[in-house]
Amino acid sequence: MDHYLLFLILAAVFGLFMAWGIGANDVANAMATSVGSRALTVKQAIVIAAVFEFCGAFLAGGQVTTTIRKGIVDADAFTGKPELLVYGMLSALLASGIWLLIASRKGWPVSTTHTIVGAVVGFAAVGVGVDAVQWGKVGTIVMSWVISPLLAGVIAFAIFTTIQRLILDTETPLDNAKKYGPVYILIVSFVIALLTLSKGLKHVGLGLSPGESLLAAIGFALVITAAGVILIRRVKVDPEADREFHFASVEKVFGVLMIFTASSMAFAHGSNDVANAVGPVAAVVSTVTASTHDVLQKSPLPVWVLLLGGVGIVIGLATYGYRVMLTVGEKITELTPSRGFSAELAAASTVVFASFTGLPVSTTHTLVGAVLGVGFARGIAALNLRVVGNIFMSWVVTLPVGGFLAIVFFYLFRALAP
Amino acid sequence: MSPKSYLTGLFGRSPIRPLQEHMTKVYACVKQLAPLFAAVVAEDHEKVADTQHWIAQLEREADGLKKNLRLQLPMGLFMPVDRRDLLDVLMMQDAIANQAKDIAGLIVGRHMTLPKEMHELFLKYGDRCLDAVVQAQKVINELDELVETGFRGIEVEHVKSMIKELNDIESDTDRVQVKLRDILYGLEDDLRPTDVIFTYQLIERVGNVADYAQRVGSRLELVLAK
Numbered sequence: 001m002d003h004y005l006l007f008l009i010l011a012a013v014f015g016l017f018m019a020w021g022i023g024a025n026d027v028a029n030a031m032a033t034s035v036g037s038r039a040l041t042v043k044q045a046i047v048i049a050a051v052f053e054f055c056g057a058f059l060a061g062g063q064v065t066t067t068i069r070k071g072i073v074d075a076d077a078f079t080g081k082p083e084l085l086v087y088g089m090l091s092a093l094l095a096s097g098i099w100l101l102i103a104s105r106k107g108w109p110v111s112t113t114h115t116i117v118g119a120v121v122g123f124a125a126v127g128v129g130v131d132a133v134q135w136g137k138v139g140t141i142v143m144s145w146v147i148s149p150l151l152a153g154v155i156a157f158a159i160f161t162t163i164q165r166l167i168l169d170t171e172t173p174l175d176n177a178k179k180y181g182p183v184y185i186l187i188v189s190f191v192i193a194l195l196t197l198s199k200g201l202k203h204v205g206l207g208l209s210p211g212e213s214l215l216a217a218i219g220f221a222l223v224i225t226a227a228g229v230i231l232i233r234r235v236k237v238d239p240e241a242d243r244e245f246h247f248a249s250v251e252k253v254f255g256v257l258m259i260f261t262a263s264s265m266a267f268a269h270g271s272n273d274v275a276n277a278v279g280p281v282a283a284v285v286s287t288v289t290a291s292t293h294d295v296l297q298k299s300p301l302p303v304w305v306l307l308l309g310g311v312g313i314v315i316g317l318a319t320y321g322y323r324v325m326l327t328v329g330e331k332i333t334e335l336t337p338s339r340g341f342s343a344e345l346a347a348a349s350t351v352v353f354a355s356f357t358g359l360p361v362s363t364t365h366t367l368v369g370a371v372l373g374v375g376f377a378r379g380i381a382a383l384n385l386r387v388v389g390n391i392f393m394s395w396v397v398t399l400p401v402g403g404f405l406a407i408v409f410f411y412l413f414r415a416l417a418p
Numbered sequence: 419m420s421p422k423s424y425l426t427g428l429f430g431r432s433p434i435r436p437l438q439e440h441m442t443k444v445y446a447c448v449k450q451l452a453p454l455f456a457a458v459v460a461e462d463h464e465k466v467a468d469t470q471h472w473i474a475q476l477e478r479e480a481d482g483l484k485k486n487l488r489l490q491l492p493m494g495l496f497m498p499v500d501r502r503d504l505l506d507v508l509m510m511q512d513a514i515a516n517q518a519k520d521i522a523g524l525i526v527g528r529h530m531t532l533p534k535e536m537h538e539l540f541l542k543y544g545d546r547c548l549d550a551v552v553q554a555q556k557v558i559n560e561l562d563e564l565v566e567t568g569f570r571g572i573e574v575e576h577v578k579s580m581i582k583e584l585n586d587i588e589s590d591t592d593r594v595q596v597k598l599r600d601i602l603y604g605l606e607d608d609l610r611p612t613d614v615i616f617t618y619q620l621i622e623r624v625g626n627v628a629d630y631a632q633r634v635g636s637r638l639e640l641v642l643a644k
Contacts, residue, residue, distance in 0.1 A: 029425045036429070164570060164571070168566060169572055171572065245562060246566075327426065332425070334429050335429060336566065368425070368428060371428060377568055378569050379498070380429070380498070381432030381498065382430030382495050382497050383429065383430055383495070385494050386427075386494050387427045390427075
């Protein structure tokens with residue numbers, strides 16, 4: 001294939017643009033509950049997001065990237081005409097990036113995941129042929145969009161109920177918060193570590209056997225939990241605040257716990273949503289290199305592509321995302337740390353699990369599902385259900401718009417192609 | 419370009435704090451009944467008039483808070499407490515302040531004085547009715563703790579016992595009310611008949627303050643039972 005360098009550069013630029021968009025808006029939403037419940041300052045949230053988004057993308061982002069890269073389109077349909085795949089993936093990136101930019105400015109609840117999937121399906125189905133789409137896989141993905149918020153809601157409901165039983169609804173909520181808080185950290189860090197390790201970290205030069213993975217996960221979880229215990233010990237009781245609101249000190253413990261769930265959220269988001277930017281880039285890169293080396297679609301995911309996604313997200317966060325976070329922090333004041341903790345724990349677990357299975361889900365929608373789950377446990381003073389309606393509407397709009405834009409760009413690229 | 423995040427839209431403004439603020443204002447208003455009654459007993463008409471203005475002013479302020487809260491509770495808001503129940507609680511709180519305003523108006527309008535024989539018990543009666551409002555306010559102040567615990571368990575039992583105490587206070591006021599009526603009945607022949615009628619009315623209205631305070635509690639009890 002000619003002009004492969006041009007394609008590589010375009011892919012990198014568009015991918016960076018898309019990753020920037022994700023960092024600018026999506027990440028802020030993922031961190032919103034932490035900032036809103038005052039568990040983290042905006043600065044802290046940005047640092048945590050930057051570090052863990054990057055880790056998530058780099059360490060656990062491979063599966064979803066593979067799905068976006070070659071799970072939605074059927075590689076066989078492009079045999080003999082690999083340039084179509086390149087045009088298509090470039091169009092999908094550009095279409096999604098632009099749509100996200102518009103939606104972010106308008107404050108529409110648009111999911112990056114839905115946009116990119118819509119765009120990829122769009123260019124493949126219309127530009128190449130209906131058979132070029134692996135409809136079975138697409139069906140699974142769409143199902144996962146319904147299931148992930150529901151699952152997160154159920155988990156959040158369950159987690160919040162255990163918090164009520166074990167901590168809030170007891171004679172000594174503060175002691176119990178200090179006692180059981182680390183247990184939650186232990187479980188969540190173990191699960192996330194195990195899921196991440198079991199899919200292998202070969203690309204960072206760390207190949208572990210299942211037994212070693214298990215041991216490493218246990219070790220990791222214990223270290224994290226120890227850190228949690230130390231931080232929780234440092235929580236000071238404020239008798240003045242406790243008189244005003246009896247659970248003030250208890251909530252301070254949850255504020256500490258939220259540092260860990262916020263990190264998990266950022267990690268989960270990185271592991272799943274970064275693929276929306278990285279996947280198409282990877283597809284272009286592998287197609288281009290395959291054509292020059294006569295190996296089709298066999299090349300593993302290049303590490304620099306994952307790095308590109310991670311860097312793009314951090315730039316987006318630093319240049320624009322922090323402003324979104326500031327607004328979010330000002331507006332969500334009704335969420336207390338114990339609720340934010342339940343919601344984030346549920347959402348992060350669900351998303352990391354989805355990343356593990358290679359399903360691209362929407363982190364924000366999952367988080368919304370989790371928040372509603374806490375609400376159904378009578379935990380949140382007021383929730384505006386109309387937002388849920390808006391989210392549903394955004395699905396209906398985003399898929400065709402993403403697809404349509406991608407189709408337009410696809411034909412444009414083909415017409416302009418040298 | 420102002421950054422937006424739709425997640426912020428998900429969280430409605432909690433009605434709990436505004437409801438508590440309204441109750442605080444209602445109590446500030448009703449509390450003025452104590453100096454008002456003292457002034458009536460002392461036949462200090464200037465003080466009576468002053469206090470009446472104060473009460474009317476505070477009642478207006480409470481009214482403003484009530485309207486704001488109502489506007490803040492659109493349909494489609496998902497809350498741990500039923501919207502209807504919240505509005506009912508608000509209505510009862512509002513009735514307490516209204517009653518105080520009417521009492522002050524009645525006293526000023528009719529230049530009321532009380533027979534000496536009633537003075538001591540009437541002041542006690544007034545205080546006891548205010549106790550009921552204080553207790554109702556305490557109950558309302560537990561609402562954020564109730565939300566925190568998700569309306570279950572120990573906190574619910576705690577609030578229920580507070581409501582029981584509120585009911586006891588209200589029963590107390592009922593007993594005092596009967597005694598006051600007895601005294602007034604014995605004095606009827608020596609008083610102007612119209613004064614007698616309105617004194618009965620005053621006794622009843624002061625009792626209503628405790629009665630509405632109790633209803634705030636019983637409304638909330640219904641919420642807890644759900």
